[in-house]
Structures are given as C-alpha cells and as structure tokens.
Amino acid sequence: MFWIVGGEAIAHALAHLEGMKSEALDTVVLQLTHVEWEGFRFYDLIFPSFIFIVGTSLVFSLSKLGDRRDATRRVIRRGLLLWLIGIIYYGGVSKGFYNEEAHEGVRLLGVLQRIGICYLVTGLLFLYVPLRGLVFLFVALLAGSWALLTFVAVPGQDAISFEEGKNLTNWFDSKYLPFFKWNGPHDPEGILSTLPAIGTCLLGVFAGLFLKGVRLSQAKKCGLLLVAGTGLIFLGNYWGQSFPVIKNLWTSSFVLVAGGWSLVVLGMFYLLVDWVGFKGWAMPFVWIGMNPITVYLLTSVINFNEIASRVLGGPVAEWVDGLVPGLGALLIALAGMALVLLLCRYLYKKDVFIKI
Numbered sequence: 001m002f003w004i005v006g007g008e009a010i011a012h013a014l015a016h017l018e019g020m021k022s023e024a025l026d027t028v029v030l031q032l033t034h035v036e037w038e039g040f041r042f043y044d045l046i047f048p049s050f051i052f053i054v055g056t057s058l059v060f061s062l063s064k065l066g067d068r069r070d071a072t073r074r075v076i077r078r079g080l081l082l083w084l085i086g087i088i089y090y091g092g093v094s095k096g097f098y099n100e101e102a103h104e105g106v107r108l109l110g111v112l113q114r115i116g117i118c119y120l121v122t123g124l125l126f127l128y129v130p131l132r133g134l135v136f137l138f139v140a141l142l143a144g145s146w147a148l149l150t151f152v153a154v155p156g157q158d159a160i161s162f163e164e165g166k167n168l169t170n171w172f173d174s175k176y177l178p179f180f181k182w183n184g185p186h187d188p189e190g191i192l193s194t195l196p197a198i199g200t201c202l203l204g205v206f207a208g209l210f211l212k213g214v215r216l217s218q219a220k221k222c223g224l225l226l227v228a229g230t231g232l233i234f235l236g237n238y239w240g241q242s243f244p245v246i247k248n249l250w251t252s253s254f255v256l257v258a259g260g261w262s263l264v265v266l267g268m269f270y271l272l273v274d275w276v277g278f279k280g281w282a283m284p285f286v287w288i289g290m291n292p293i294t295v296y297l298l299t300s301v302i303n304f305n306e307i308a309s310r311v312l313g314g315p316v317a318e319w320v321d322g323l324v325p326g327l328g329a330l331l332i333a334l335a336g337m338a339l340v341l342l343l344c345r346y347l348y349k350k351d352v353f354i355k356i
Contacts, residue, residue, distance in 0.1 A: 055204020079120025
C-alpha cells in the first residue's frame with residue numbers, strides 16, 4: 001500500500017533527477033511497473049501480498065469471535081460490502097451498465113471485488129473446514145486451475161495457448177462475464193482467475209495459523225517463514241517453465257511465486273519487529289495499515305500530489321529545477337506522500353479506524 005499511495009511516484013521522480021540516474025535506479029523503477037504479460041516484478045507482488053495478508057489477518061480477527069454464527073455474518077457482510085464498494089469505485093452505474101463503443105460501464109469484477117470475494121470464500125472455509133481440508137482445497141485449486149488451462153483448449157483453437165486473448169481464462173470472461181471488462185473482451189480480475197486467487201488467500205491463512213498456533217521460538221518462526229517462502233519461489237519458477245507465471249491469469253505458478261515472496265517479506269518483518277524489537281521505523285506502515293481500504297479509496301479521489309503542487313509547483317518547482325534538474329518533481333512527490341502519511345497518522349492518533 002505504501003507504494004500505491006506515493007512510494008512509486010517518489011521512485012519515478014528520483015529516476016528523473018539529474019545526477020541520480022544509474023543502472024541500479026533504473027532497475028528499481030523497472031520493478032515498479034507490471035510485466036506486460038509473462039514474468040514477475042516487484043509491482044506484481046503488491047496485489048497478491050494484500051490478498052495474502054487478508055488471509056493472515058482473518059485468522060486472528062475471526063478467532064477472537066466466540067460465536068461462529070456471528071463470525072459467519074461478519075464475513076458475509078464484509079465480503080459483500082467490499083464487492084459493492086469495488087463496483088462503486090469503478091464508477092457504478094454512472095455510465096450505464098455497458099457501452100461497448102465507449103468501453104465503459106459496470107465492472108463486476110475488479111481489485112476490491114476480488115479482495116471481497118477472496119475474504120468471503122476463505123473466511124467461510126476457515127470457519128467451517130479443518131486444516132487438513134483447507135490444505136486439500138488449496139492443492140485442488142492450484143491443480144484444477146493448471147489442468148483447465150493446460151488440457152482444455154479454447155473452442156475453435158487446435159492448440160493450448162497461454163497468450164493474451166488466446167487462453168481459456170480470457171475466453172471464459174469474454175463469454176460469461178457481463179458488462180465492462182478492463183481489457184476489452186476479458187478482465188485481469190475475471191472469473192476463472194479468481195479461483196487460484198483464493199489459493200493465495202489460503203496461503204495467508206496457513207501463515208496466520210503458523211504464527212498463532214505453533215509453539216516455537218521467534219527465531220525458529222522467522223527461519224521457517226523464510227525457508228518456506230524461498231522454497232515456494234523456487235517451486236513456482238520451476239513450474240513456470242511449463243506453466244508460465246502470469247499475474248493477469250493468476251496462474252498456479254504465480255500463486256507459488258507471489259506467495260513465496262509474501263512469506264519472505266512476512267518473515268523479514270517478523271524478524272525485525274517481533275524478534276529484534278526494531279519497531280520505530282515501521283510506524284508509517286502501521287498508520288497506513290490501520291485504514292488501508294480507506295486510504296486506497298481516498299487516493300483515487302484526492303490527488304495529494306496535485307495539492308502539494310499548489311504550494312511547491314509553478315515558479316517554486318522551476319526555481320528548484322534550476323538548482324538541480326528534476327528536483328521540483330521529487331519535492332512534490334515527497335510532499336504528496338507526506339500529506340498521505342499525516343492524514344493516516346492523524347486518524348491513528350485519534351483512534352479512527354474505518355472498518356468494513
């Protein structure tokens with residue numbers, strides 16, 4: 001979430017700062033873009049890691065509720081509300097249900113909708129299915145997705161393909177997903193790709209259960225998280241040689257690679273914050289993390305960099321650029337991020353946590 005609300009803008013501004021250009025910085029900036037289709041970069045980790053954390057956090061939040069019926073109602077309410085907010089976020093019915101020529105309308109499945117669906121399904125599974133059953137379902141989701149895309153050809157095609165527009169996932173969306181789709185005839189958060197995304201959420205559940213229930217020292221927990229994450233990254237990339245790592249299809253190999261990196265990042269944070277006790281540096285992430293959906297929605301409505309440019313733009317930016325070319329844009333990006341953090345800090349200090 002840090003990168004979405006301003007970190008990316010700062011990195012791109014640094015890349016254009018005179019004297020700062022380097023191969024290392026270019027690599028960082030490249031990692032802050034999505035791959036066109038097949039492959040994996042840092043930016044491709046943000047969405048699956050969010051779904052992973054949804055699975056981890058629901059272990060702790062739902063375990064606090066003594067009555068399973070209350071927990072069930074909570075999961076259903078939150079899941080459906082997230083799905084509805086997602087529809088409104090993409091414009092709702094403001095542009096009609098679907099205008100094919102203008103390529104606009106109601107988007108039934110999107111980022112927030114996928115989070116809501118994953119939370120709803122995974123939450124109900126967590127409440128009613130034992131751990132052994134969850135593991136079986138995780139394997140079944142990944143194996144089933146692999147089998148569908150590997151052995152079921154698109155009608156009218158002789159050969160199996162993973163190319164955009166020529167695979168079963170995209171074809172299924174074009175046939176059965178109504179209204180507006182982000183990529184024209186298909187959607188990156190479509191129907192079939194949501195199934196393995198639930199597997200990502202289940203991976204988060206397994207991590208949460210491990211942190212909550214396993215009686216091991218903090219050092220051993222850190223080590224096991226890092227080893228498990230590294231193992232999944234290796235397995236995912238190995239599987240990706242025959243079943244490509246593709247975020248827009250949320251392939252099973254992508255689930256393993258993204259899940260592995262999520263475990264590694266979780267292990268590193270657990271090491272620094274819980275084991276070493278180095279906590280102060282993480283407070284800005286805590287401020288954002290206490291109201292993540294709220295911040296995500298606000299940054300889509302309020303352009304904080306635009307607000308910052310009203311003070312630091314125009315002649316101020318031109319004067320600063322005269323000193324160091326590109327410094328004006330960097331100052332605006334830093335100020336925009338500072339505004340977001342100040343807002344999050346204010347909400348945190350006032351104990352304002354907007355929950356869905």
